[in-house]
Amino acid sequence: MADVQTDSFGLPPFLIALRTCFIVTVATLIIAGNSLSIAVTRRVTNLADSTKVLMMTLAASDLLIGVLALFSSVASALGRWPFSTIGCAVASDCVNIAISMTIFSLIGLNVDRYIAVTRPYEFPVWCTARRVITLEVILLSVTTSSLIVAHVTGVSFKYYPASALCFFGSSSDAVNMVALVVFDLLPTLAMTCIYSRIIRISRQHELRNARNNQTEGNNVRDNKALKAFLMVTLTFAACYTPFNLMRTVEGLANWTSPHWLEFLTMWLTAANSGFNVFIYCLFNEAYRQTAKKIIHQRLQCCMKSPVEPLNI
Secondary structure (H helix, E strand, C coil): CEECCECCCCCCHHHHHHHHHHHHHHHHHHHHHHHHHHHHHHHCCCCCHHHHHHHHHHHHHHHHHHHHHHHHHHHHHHCECCCHHHHHHHHHHHHHHHHHHHHHHHHHHHHHHHHHHHCCCCHHHHCCHHHHHHHHHHHHHHHHHHHHHHHHCCCCEEEECCCCEEEECCCCHHHHHHHHHHHHHHHHHHHHHHHHHHHHHHHHHHHHHHHCCCCCHHHHHHHHHHHHHHHHHHHHHHHHHHHHHHHHHHHHHCCCCCHHHHHHHHHHHHHHHHCHHHHHHHHCHHHHHHHHHHHHHHHHHHHCCCCCCCCC
């Protein structure tokens, strides 16, 4: 059942313009950042092929969020959802697919690092690009199938006028609790357990190398990748938890959140899609240098005049 509303609470024109500018800025940063992330990931040479596939899948999911944000900017400016009920349903489905693939990719990156640290000799055999791509296709098919079942069983979606976003809306306490557990608590708990194990093993490797007066470049590189993906995981949890928690509290306490809180939590979740490229650049020098090179090349192309000067 669709619920597509307008801005019935009557925002003044100044706040509507401010909200629209904010959404356009977030959408632009997400699209530009993840386009750059895909280009850089394809070029860097110090990442395993399986890691590259997972990083590009994560970037593609985030890129989809950025594209959907552009539609929300139009809805924000008009004060209504102008793309019909079917468009709202498609946008809701795309958001859920992007979130699901983001979670799968994050867990995959953590498992990938876990195997790389705990089974360094088996890692190239176990974690191949082909296997990761196959797993991603399977997970995407399962997610799409579950959305079809959700529509058949009557799960509703609606337009949230304060946030100018289309998303699934449920008044069921059970559904909200399941969403909080499945999309937030369980992934965070699983990734925390993986990292605690990886950090313990990494410290054991460092102590062994120190006793043997050895320095392993692979360990240093793995530790940097570990820190980057740990920061990506923590950022994801910090951005997604407030919205899921708000939805759960609304159902359990029979409470309606104020419009400003709905806007902040929903767009904090969306803004997470633009953070990863900055985290990669912060923790990975090769990634950072490649990003600088690509940006420099693109700026040079833009600065070149398409019209050759006339020699008189």
